[in-house]
Amino acid sequence: MAYVFISDLMYGDTDKRIKVRVSRQWDYHDLNDETKIYHTDLVLLDEKGNSIHVQIYPPAMIKLRTLLQEGKVYYFDSSVRYANRTYRPVTNLLMISFTKWTTLEECIDASDDFPAITFSLTPFQDAPSLVDKNAFYVDIMGVITEIGATDTLCPKSRNTETLKRTMQIWDASNVRQASEHNFH
Numbered sequence: 001m002a003y004v005f006i007s008d009l010m011y012g013d014t015d016k017r018i019k020v021r022v023s024r025q026w027d028y029h030d031l032n033d034e035t036k037i038y039h040t041d042l043v044l045l046d047e048k049g050n051s052i053h054v055q056i057y058p059p060a061m062i063k064l065r066t067l068l069q070e071g072k073v074y075y076f077d078s079s080v081r082y083a084n085r086t087y088r089p090v091t092n093l094l095m096i097s098f099t100k101w102t103t104l105e106e107c108i109d110a111s112d113d114f115p116a117i118t119f120s121l122t123p124f125q126d127a128p129s130l131v132d133k134n135a136f137y138v139d140i141m142g143v144i145t146e147i148g149a150t151d152t153l154c155p156k157s158r159n160t161e162t163l164k165r166t167m168q169i170w171d172a173s174n175v176r177q178a179s180e181h182n183f184h
Contacts, residue, residue, distance in 0.1 A: 003017045003019040003075060005046045005047070005048055006020070006046045006051065006052045007046075009052070009080045009094055010080065011082060012081075013079070014078070014079050015077060016077065017075055018077075019075050020045060020046050021044065021071065021074075021110070022069065022072055022073075023045045023070070023071075024041075024042065024117075025041070025068060025069075026040070027040050031160060039055045039056055039057045040056040040061050040064075041053065041054065041089070042056070043090055043118065044076075044096070045117075045118055047111070047114055047115070049118065050092075052092045052094060053083060053088060053089050053095040054095065054097070055097055060098050060102060064098055072106060072107075073114055075104065075107055076103070076104050078102075079096060079097045079098070080095075080096055081095060081096075082094060082095070083095040085135070086134045086135060087135075088137070089137050090118065119139050121139050121140060122139060122140050127140050127169075140169070142171045142172075143169065144167050146167065150164065150165045151163070151164045
């Protein structure tokens, strides 16, 4: 079955078939009502290790969510657009939207070496420079040694309250970073 790699996708593509593994799947819900799901998100990986973010909105979400399983490999047709400007889970400047016209087919004979996960660790010393920046989610490795109490804030950019917490994180060479995290 003919398909292209994620790196072959271009903005505006609507008929390119890709073969990818669902690496991650999660729901984005209303901050005040967890039962209200706005969209389902995926991170997809191709055989070369390229990744791309997917968003699925209703009514396609209802149709496709039950057919998808994290870890499985599928063929999808794709509707390619520019990635969100904030909170991107991968560095790809493009993303895919699944619509009610999206088709999928499970790939039964995927090779054993098909990549399963992707991440981009941020160097520990770079973490403080990323506080209050929201282009990407940030992955670092360390040991949390202290967790402070939560404070309630109401940012100017939002009409709802948010919680903020300060944590101490140490890396493998015992270097400490103070980090403030917002929890929505």
